[in-house]
Amino acid sequence: MSAPARDLGPIIGPGHTFETVTDKIAAVVLSETRRGWMLGFGVSFVLLTIFLQCVAVLLVRGIGIWGINIPVGWGFDIINFVWWIGIGHAGTLISAILLLFRQTWRTSINRFAEAMTLFAVACAGLYPILHLGRPWLFYWLLPYPNAMGMWPNFRSPLMWDVFAVSTYATVSALFWFVGLIPDLATLRDRSTSKVGRIIYGILAMGWRGSARHWNRYETAYLLLAGLSTPLVVSVHSVVSFDFAVGIIPGWHATIFPPYFVAGAIYAGFAMVLTLTIPLRVYYGLEDFITMRHINYMARVMLATGLVVAYGYMMEIFMAWYSGNPFESFMVENRLTGPYRTLYFALILTNVIIPQLLWFQRVRTNIPLLFMVAMSINIGMWLERYVIIVVSLHRDFLPSSWGMYAGTIYDYGTFIGTIGLFLTLLFLFIRLLPMISIFEMRTLLPEAKVKEKHA
Amino acid sequence: MTARVPLYGLMAEFADVNHLVAAIRKLRQMGYRRMDAYTPFPVEEVWEELGVHRNMVSFLVFCGGLTGALFGIGLQYWTSVIDYPINVGGRPLFSIPAFVPVTFECTVLFAALTAVLGMLALNGLPAPYHPVFNVPRFALASRDRFFLCVEATDPLFDREGTRRVLESLSPVSVAEVSD
Secondary structure, eight states: OOOOOSSSOOSSOTTOOHHHHHHHHHHHHHSOOOHHHHHHHHHHHHHHHHHHHHHHHHHHHOGGGSSOOSSOOSOHHHHHHHHHHHHHHHHHIIIIIHHHTTOGGGHHHHHHHHHHHHHHHHHHHHHHHHHTSSGGGGGGGSOOOOTTOOOOOTTSHHHHHHHHHHHHHHHHHHHHHHHHHHHHHHHHHHOOSHHHHHHHHHHHTTOOOBHHHHHHHHHHHHHHHHHHHHHHHHHHHHHHHHHHTSOSTTTOOTTHHHHHHHHHHHHHHHHHHHHHHHHHHHTTOTTTSOHHHHHHHHHHHHHHHHHHHHHHHHHHHHHHHHOOHHHHHHHHHHHHSTTHHHHHHHHIIIIIGGGGGGSHHHHTOHHHHHHHHHHHHHHHHHHHHIIIIIHHHSOSOGGGOOOOOOOHHHHHHHHHHHHHHHHHHHHHHHHSOSSOHHHHHHTSGGGSOOSOOO | OOSOOOEEEEEEEESSHHHHHHHHHHHHHHTOOSEEEEOSSOOHHHHHHHTOOOOSHHHHHHHHHHHHHHHHHHHHHIIIIIISOOOSTTOOSSOHHHHHHHHHHHHHHHHHHHHHHHHHHHHTOSOSOOGGGGSGGGGGGGTTOEEEEEETTSTTOOHHHHHHHHHTTOOSEEEEEEO
16 A cells, blocks of 8 residues: 655654554543533434424424425425435545545545445435325335335336435445444453443454455455445436436436536535544544645545536536527526525535635635535535526426425424434444544554565 | 463464564464464455465355346336336336336445455354454454464464474464463
């Protein structure tokens, strides 16, 4: 494994050995609970209860409590579904694609980003299920032999979604868990409490670091990375098919799959930065998540952000070039219609502000970078709002036009899933190593065998 | 020390990976074959010295992926063409382009499950008990130390002789692993 150390500083702080790396990362889990963590977890949990209340009302009263109506049948729930699932993508990108490209800087952030993926996908998956109206019948989506003698329609993009999202969630969980096994063994061996030793011991499944085991482990891990890579692309492409296969102007576009995938990675990296920046300071992990990592993530955001900006341009260009009057009207309605403020807010937060990332000085300025990342988080949400609501509210027939606004339950559910996401994340940070310990060890110079082979 | 408990092997602890690699090479040259190294992270050179090269994982994953692809396309063919055909505007019942996403997802899902379960099964995990855990210092194998265990089943194994050999390889310590 090569460790490029050019001009951006190291990928791991100086003076570390196997012991210090192991102990420092394991200490976050094995030490006493800190007050700041308690506070953060408490706030997240309060937000989570908002979610539970909104879902309870939904189950009693039905989806009429949401703002969706007849021209705009997809509202906050699908906006949030696409937003959350997009956020998840950076995790798999970091862990799988960068692993295949031998980018060693991924090591410090991959575990954390994969956890973020899992929790984001969990939040995303709730929305389509809740949107069903009778969520307890969600299993009707699955192909199982039933008394009605019916099968789901495999020609429907919504059916593809079921397969894509559930496969994505399963494979992400497998990838994450396989990466955790050697670190669970470390925690088992380092834990001072009996309960910890038993629980981590069960989860580590008797891992002992045997050379033969490592050999198979590395093959399996690499293959999982290879399998996850096309999966990332396919999942968000399938999500984009939900729109692109329809005939609504503003949805029916061949640019959608690549543009959605780039947007997902853009949103995901923004979220990784949003979460990493406070965490590395709070837990003193600046040696492991260095300025170099932050700088690289900012560059990935800049690159994917430009692809997204290209997508916005292409939507406008194709509307003009196709000569289709409905497409032209869609663009005109976006730019000058009732939701124009949101469109311009989208362009500001997602295209204009991120151009600051061209400057090295911004990429290394933590507070400024945090604000850019927040701007992208908001911008990507607005993007989904514009695609869904603005396209639906005025389609072919003026007689079927309408307006849409989220209700208090829409906002409550959205805030609630943020609470769910943060609650899971806080538990993860407290209970599992947030940086891959065994992979950090391989980055140290002592990990290399020095002598030449005869 | 003289109490003869059933012996699994002798285990030497090394402070760094170079000593471990040198020790394995030395023992291999002497003719020892039944041994295993325990490291805190994967080390390719250790596999080479131990003669661990190929494994079955890739082949299993290929088979798993193929099964997934056949399952995916078979499921869609059977449900949409044979069991529950719906004629939508005269479109073909076996609509291959529409069936690509689900087939792909099934391929990946089956392959990934095979990769994880196959790796665990070939490694014999979960393993609730293994003799090497009887050595108290073995807990450091998941932190910063490198262990080499020569198993008692090796034809060349000799409690005193093998211990002398291991001690000549500059280990931190040599311990008996009770079975």
